[in-house]
Amino acid sequence: AQRVTQPEKLLSVFKGAPVELKCNYSYSGSPELFWYVQYSRQRLQLLLRHISRESIKGFTADLNKGETSFHLKKPFAQEEDSAMYYCALRLGGGATNKLIFGTGTLLAVQP
Amino acid sequence: IAGITQAPTSQILAAGRRMTLRCTQDMRHNAMYWYRQDLGLGLRLIHYSNTAGTTGKGEVPDGYSVSRANTDDFPLTLASAVPSQTSVYFCASSETSGGAGTQYFGPGTRLTVL
Numbered sequence: 229a230q231r232v233t234q235p236e237k238l239l240s241v242f243k244g245a246p247v248e249l250k251c252n253y254s255y256s257g258s259p260e261l262f263w264y265v266q267y268s269r270q271r272l273q274l275l276l277r278h279i280s281r282e283s284i285k286g287f288t289a290d291l292n293k294g295e296t297s298f299h300l301k302k303p304f305a306q307e308e309d310s311a312m313y314y315c316a317l318r319l320g321g322g323a324t325n326k327l328i329f330g331t332g333t334l335l336a337v338q339p
Numbered sequence: 340i341a342g343i344t345q346a347p348t349s350q351i352l353a354a355g356r357r358m359t360l361r362c363t364q365d366m367r368h369n370a371m372y373w374y375r376q377d378l379g380l381g382l383r384l385i386h387y388s389n390t391a392g393t394t395g396k397g398e399v400p401d402g403y404s405v406s407r408a409n410t411d412d413f414p415l416t417l418a419s420a421v422p423s424q425t426s427v428y429f430c431a432s433s434e435t436s437g438g439a440g441t442q443y444f445g446p447g448t449r450l451t452v453l
Contacts, residue, residue, distance in 0.1 A: 237379065260440060272382075272429065272444040314381060318440045325370055325433040325440045328398075331381035 230255045232317050234330035241305050242338050249300040249333050251289075251315030260318040261298040262327065263289055267311045275300075275313070285309070305337045342366065343445035345430050351451045352420050360415045360448050362430030370433045371413040372397075372442065373405060375426040382429065388413055420452045 231254040241247055253259055263275040276284045278291040278298060289300045298315060312334050316327040343364045352358050364371065373385040374397075384397030388407040402424060404416045413432075417424055430445040 234381075262440070271446045272431075274441050277440065325442065326372070326384070326387060327440070327442060328384070329374075329382040331379060 230317060230319065230328060232315050232328055232330035234313075234315055234333050236333045237331070238334045238336065240336045240338060243307055244304050247300075247302045247305045247309070247335065247337075249313050249315075249335065251298045251300065251330060253296050253298065253315075253317050255296075255317055259291065259293070259296075259298075261289075261291055262316040262318065263287070263298075263300050264314045264316055264329070265311050266314070272314070305335075307337045307339055310335055310337045343430055343432055343443055345428075345445040345448050347448060348446070349449040349451075351453065352417075354421055354452055355419050358417045358420055358450070360417075360428055360430075360450070362413045362415070362445060363411050364413075364430075364432045364443075364445075365411065366432060366443065367410060368432035368434060368443070369410065371407065372431045372433075373403070373413070373415045374429045374431065375399065375424075376429060376447070377426050385415065385428075420450075422452045424450065425452045426450060 233252045262277045265275040266272045287302045291298050312332050314332045315330040319326045346361045369390045372387045374382040383399045385403050386405040388394045391410045394405050428448045431442040433442045
């Protein structure tokens with residue numbers, strides 16, 4: 229069955245500390261994974277997608293097919309990174325843009 | 340209009356009442372989606388539409404219906420609201436297939452059913 233798992237509901241770190249938000253997936257096809265972010269009082273928006281292999285706002289995420297993971301990392305957290313982060317899996321390859329989301333991790337960066 | 344708009348922003352509703360949440364996009368995206376966001380459960384897909392005139396059921400469709408008469412609008416109707424439908428509802432749109440797969444979200448509607 230297809231599934232996205234984010235084991236941490238809340239991750240609290242101090243400013244300047246490294247951050248890793250965990251995401252594991254279960255999918256029989258070729259996975260395409262995304263991270264979406266929701267800042268306070270803002271709408272959900274795309275942060276990054278694995279096929280782009282990009283770094284956005286200092287965040288990176290590498291798809292590890294062996295471990296079926298797509299963890300989001302940042303070496304030095306900033307207070308403005310505090311937000312809800314969702315990992316998402318695209319279903320059906322390129323035939324559809326339906327996504328299934330994990331339960332989300334709230335990142336709180338303390339000053 | 341820029342992007343996706345949703346109305347109302349929030350609503351308190353008595354159980355048993357009928358309610359329609361509105362969603363409009365101006366990006367000419369073929370696909371649209373409705374999610375509910377609940378603490379600890381994340382975003383769950385209610386219904387979707389790959390193109391005008393077609394709709395499909397998502398993960399949690401019971402108690403909800405949708406229609407897609409044109410490309411821009413995708414209303415979500417609760418025929419007879421129940422307290423378990425208290426949630427934040429998000430509408431999103433994307434290209435139907437291919438491309439980068441990015442979904443664009445509306446600002447959400449906070450619904451409370453008493």
